[in-house]
Amino acid sequence: NAGVTQTPKFQVLKTGQSMTLQCAQDMNHNSMYWYRQDPGMGLRLIYYSASEGTTDKGEVPNGYNVSRLNKREFSLRLESAAPSQTSVYFCASSEQPAGGGDTQYFGPGTRLTVL
């Protein structure tokens, strides 16, 4: 039982390049989330998926797209990377599809640098 896994762990991009961050969970959770964490700003929600087949914007969605590929996998795509997207990206999952406020479990993170 690996929990939430993310790939890659580290990535360096040049401005304008694209890439996809991968996330998978093996806990049979319904909901999945993408956050970014910047120094002094805590975790900010980029996109989330309440259940398979649905996605919705969070607090900071601009410059990102997501795909809920199936119940296990939720990917985050940067179409044209910008230096402002340099951050640590965390994927998380939780059991409930909506409401209830249950626990979110986090992956190990991806450290992304955009030059």
Added chain:
Amino acid sequence: QKEVEQNSGPLSVPEGAIASLNCTYSDRGSQSFFWYRQYSGKSPELIMFIYSNGDKEDGRFTAQLNKASQYVSLLIRDSQPSDSATYLCAVNMGYGNKLVFGAGTILRVKS
């Protein structure tokens, strides 16, 4: 704008002391409250959650919730150097299962 506020610290306490971490939130309709611990370079891990007013204890940790005053706190008794980390307060403000996180409080426990 839904907000969760924490003192960034660092909060320094001696080993064996009680560490008190505080968090305030803006939305009076908030329903559930979480404390996560994050070691440097690692991902957040859940310490406790609390839904109802009052205290909830789990080992050395006690979460306290006061919805009327819109604050939640975390007490760590018998603090250990291994408790040194950033503590994140997170609040479910009633919009699906989305959490709003505070920026975190850095705790340093000195031996």
